[in-house]
Amino acid sequence: MRFMVSEIREGLLIAFQAVRANKMRSVLTTLGIVIGIVSVTLMGTAIEGLNRAFNKSISAIGADVLYVQKWPWGGGEDWWRIRNRPDIRIQHAKAIERQAELAASVSPVSGTGRNVKYGRKLIEGIVIVGTNADYLRTTGADIAFGRFFTAMEAEGGRPVCVIGSEVAENLFPNETPLGKTIKLGNYPYRVVGVLEKQGSFLGLQSLDTRAYVPIDRFFTEFASRRSGLSILVKSATLELVDEAKEEVRGVMRKARGLKPKQEDDFAINQQEILIQTFNQIGVVIAGVGLFITGMALFVGGIGIMNIMFVSVTERTREIGIRMAIGAPRRTILQQFLMESAALCLLGGIIGLIIAFPLSLIIDQVLPTAMPLSIVGIALLISVFVGVVSGFLPAYRASRLDPVDALRYE
Amino acid sequence: MSTIIKFQNITKIYHVGSEDVHALENLSLEIKKNEYVAIMGPSGSGKSTLMNIIGCLDTPTSGLYELNGVNVSDMNDNQLAKIRNKEIGFVFQTFNLLARSDVLHNVELPLIYGGISSGERKKLAREAIERVGLTERIHHKPNELSGGQRQRVAIARSLVTQPSILLADEPTGNLDSKTGDEIMALFDKLFAEGNTIILVTHEEYIAEHANRIIRLRDGMIEGDEIVRNRRAISQPTVQA
Numbered sequence: 018m019r020f021m022v023s024e025i026r027e028g029l030l031i032a033f034q035a036v037r038a039n040k041m042r043s044v045l046t047t048l049g050i051v052i053g054i055v056s057v058t059l060m061g062t063a064i065e066g067l068n069r070a071f072n073k074s075i076s077a078i079g080a081d082v083l084y085v086q087k088w089p090w091g092g093g094e095d096w097w098r099i100r101n102r103p104d105i106r107i108q109h110a111k112a113i114e115r116q117a118e119l120a121a122s123v124s125p126v127s128g129t130g131r132n133v134k135y136g137r138k139l140i141e142g143i144v145i146v147g148t149n150a151d152y153l154r155t156t157g158a159d160i161a162f163g164r165f166f167t168a169m170e171a172e173g174g175r176p177v178c179v180i181g182s183e184v185a186e187n188l189f190p191n192e193t194p195l196g197k198t199i200k201l202g203n204y205p206y207r208v209v210g211v212l213e214k215q216g217s218f219l220g221l222q223s224l225d226t227r228a229y230v231p232i233d234r235f236f237t238e239f240a241s242r243r244s245g246l247s248i249l250v251k252s253a254t255l256e257l258v259d260e261a262k263e264e265v266r267g268v269m270r271k272a273r274g275l276k277p278k279q280e281d282d283f284a285i286n287q288q289e290i291l292i293q294t295f296n297q298i299g300v301v302i303a304g305v306g307l308f309i310t311g312m313a314l315f316v317g318g319i320g321i322m323n324i325m326f327v328s329v330t331e332r333t334r335e336i337g338i339r340m341a342i343g344a345p346r347r348t349i350l351q352q353f354l355m356e357s358a359a360l361c362l363l364g365g366i367i368g369l370i371i372a373f374p375l376s377l378i379i380d381q382v383l384p385t386a387m388p389l390s391i392v393g394i395a396l397l398i399s400v401f402v403g404v405v406s407g408f409l410p411a412y413r414a415s416r417l418d419p420v421d422a423l424r425y426e
Numbered sequence: 427m428s429t430i431i432k433f434q435n436i437t438k439i440y441h442v443g444s445e446d447v448h449a450l451e452n453l454s455l456e457i458k459k460n461e462y463v464a465i466m467g468p469s470g471s472g473k474s475t476l477m478n479i480i481g482c483l484d485t486p487t488s489g490l491y492e493l494n495g496v497n498v499s500d501m502n503d504n505q506l507a508k509i510r511n512k513e514i515g516f517v518f519q520t521f522n523l524l525a526r527s528d529v530l531h532n533v534e535l536p537l538i539y540g541g542i543s544s545g546e547r548k549k550l551a552r553e554a555i556e557r558v559g560l561t562e563r564i565h566h567k568p569n570e571l572s573g574g575q576r577q578r579v580a581i582a583r584s585l586v587t588q589p590s591i592l593l594a595d596e597p598t599g600n601l602d603s604k605t606g607d608e609i610m611a612l613f614d615k616l617f618a619e620g621n622t623i624i625l626v627t628h629e630e631y632i633a634e635h636a637n638r639i640i641r642l643r644d645g646m647i648e649g650d651e652i653v654r655n656r657r658a659i660s661q662p663t664v665q666a
C-alpha cells in the first residue's frame with residue numbers, strides 16, 4: 018500500500034515537472050481539452066439557468082394548476098374543429114367551484130391589451146387580466162405590498178386593481194402606488210396592491226406588466242361578456258392533480274351536456290406540456306453542447322496522445338534509467354498515464370477559468386450560475402480523456418527494452 | 427566465500443538485419459562475494475553485454491545465470507525489475523542521472539521503487555550521499571555539478587539499496603584522469619567496506635585497482651587473472 022503511495026507521489030511529481038518543463042507546449046496541446054471543457058461547462062450552466070428560470074417563472078404558477086381552456090397547449094390537433102368549439106364561460110368556473118371537490122381554488126381568467134396611464138405617464142399595451150379574489154391562492158403568486166382585491170370588491174364590481182411590479186415601477190418611480198387612481202384604457206381604477214416581481218422567462222410574456230381587475234368589471238369595461246376565458250383550477254394537492262383533472266373534466270362535460278361517446282369540446286391543460294417543451298429546449302442545448310464537447314475532446318485527446326508520444330520518445334533515456342534501477346513496467350505505464358492525466362487536468366482547469374467569465378455573460382441573458390457539480394464533472398472528464406489518450410504512449414513507454422532505452426541518444 | 431554470480435555457457439546473439447552478432451559466446455564465469463573484478467577488452471568485445479546480463483537489464487539468448495543461487499535466466503520482467511532494484515547497483519559511463527531532480531531525489535529513486543517509506547528513504551539517501559562526500563550538494567541539480575560529482579551521485583544511487591553487487595560500466599570513461607582517480611579511490615573504499623564490485627574499463631591502470639581482471643575478446647574470456655599487487659604494475663598469472 019505504502020509502496021503504491023510512494024510511486025503515485027513520484028508519478029505526480031514527474032508529471033508536474035514534465036508539464037512545467039514544457040509550459041508553452043503543454044498549454045497549446047491542451048487547447049482541444051480547453052475547448053471541450055469550456056463547452057461542457059457552459060452547457061451545464063445554460064441548463065442550470067433553464068432549470069432556474071423554470072422554477073421561477075413556471076413553477077411559481079404551480080404544477081398543481083389545471084387550465085380549462087378552449088385550446089390545448091402545444092397544438093397538433095385539428096385547428097378548424099377546435100376553433101368551432103364553444104368558448105369557456107364564467108358559469109363553467111362557477112360549476113367547477115361548486116362541484117369539483119378536489120379543486121382547492123378556482124379562478125376564471127381573461128385578458129386583453131390596453132394602455133395604462135397615471136398623470137402624464139403612459140405605458141402602452143399592458144395586459145389587463147380579469148379574475149376573482151382567489152387568484153393569489155390559485156396561482157401561488159405573491160403580493161409585494163398592499164393586498165389583492167377582496168371577494169366583496171370583486172362581486173360588487175368595484176373599480177380596484179392590483180398591478181405588476183414593472184407597471185408599478187414605471188408609473189410610480191418615486192411614490193407609493195397604493196390608493197392612487199390609474200387609468201386602464203379609459204376607466205379609472207384605484208390601485209390596492211402590487212405583485213411580487215416575477216421576471217419574464219425566455220420571451221414568454223412578462224407577468225410583471227399586468228394589471229388585475231375584478232372579472233365582472235373586466236367584462237363590462239374591456240371585453241364582451243360573451244368572450245371566452247380560461248379557468249385556473251388548483252388541485253387540492255400536487256399528488257391529486259390527475260384525479261382533480263378527471264373530476265374537472267366530468268364537471269365540464271356535464272356542464273356542456275356531452276354524451277358519453279362525444280369527445281371533449283374543451284381542453285384541460287397542465288404544466289407538464291410546458292415542462293415537455295422546456296425539456297426539449299434542454300435536450301437541444303445538451304445535444305449541441307455534447308456534440309461540441311465530444312468533438313473538442315476527441316480532437317484534444319488525439320493532440321494529447323501525439324504529445325505524449327513525443328514525450329515518451331524524448332524521455333526514452335529517462336525511462337531506461339528508471340527501469341535500470343528497478344521501476345517495473347507497470348510503474349512506467351502509470352507514470353505516463355499520470356502525466357497525460359495531469360496535462361488534461363491542466364487543460365480542464367484552464368477551460369474552467371475561461372468558462373467562468375463566459376458563464377457570467379450567460380447569466381445576463383438567463384439568470385444562472387456555474388453549478389459546482391459541473392466543475393467536478395469537467396475535471397473528471399479531463400482526467401478520463403487524459404488516461405484514455407495517454408494509454409497508447411504510456412504502454413509503448415512501458416514496453417521499451419531497458420538496454421535500448423539507455424543507449425538512446 | 428559464497429558465489430554471487432554463476433554463468434554457465436551464456437550466449438547472447440543480437441540479430442542485426444539478416445546477420446547474427448554473437449556478443450557473448452558460450453561464456454562461463456563465477457564471481458564470489460567480496461571480489462573486485464575488472465573486465466577489460468577491446469571495443470565490441472562484449473563487455474557491456476556481459477554487464478547488462480549480470481545486471482538483469484538484458485537476458486541471455488541461452489545459458490544459465492544464477493544470482494545468489496537463484497536462477498535468473500527464466501524470470502519475468504517484473505521479477506527482473508525487483509532483482510535490479512534490490513540486488514544490483516548500476517553505475518554508467520554517462521552517469522544517467524535524472525536531469526530535473528536534485529541529488530537527494532536521484533539517490534532516493536531506487537528506494538521509491540523499492541517501496542521504502544519516505545522518512546526511511548531520506549535517511550538512507552542522506553547516508554549514501556554522505557559516503558560519497560556530497561552532503562553539501564544534496565539539493566543541487568545534476569547540471570550544477572562537475573562530472574566527477576555526478577558520478578559520485580550515481581554511485582550513491584547504486585549503493586543506497588545495499589545491493590549484492592555494484593556494476594560499473596566504464597565509470598571513468600567520461601572523466602579526466604585526476605577525477606577518474608578520485609572515483610576509483612571511492613570504489614576502493616567501497617570495496618574495503620565489503621562491497622562486491624565489477625567494473626569495465628579500457629585502462630590497465632584502472633583495472634589494477636581490482637583484485638581480479640577478466641579479459642574478453644569476441645565475446646569469449648581470453649584471460650582471467652588475479653592482481654597480485656593492486657594498483658601496481660602487475661605480473662598477471664593466467665588462471666587454468
Ligand SMILES: Nc1ncnc2c1ncn2[C@@H]1O[C@H](COP(=O)(O)OP(=O)(O)O)[C@@H](O)[C@H]1O
Nearest residue numbers: 440442447449468469470471472473474475476
Ligand atoms: N542492441 C544491440 N543490437 C545489435 N548489436 C549489438 C547490440 N548491443 C551490442 N551489440 C553488438 O554486440 C557486440 C558487443 O557489444 P558490447 O557489449 O557493447 O561491447 P563493448 O561494451 O565491449 O564495447 C558488438 O559487436 C555490438 O555491435
Ligand SMILES: [Mg+2]
Nearest residue numbers: 473474475595
Ligand atoms: Mg561498452
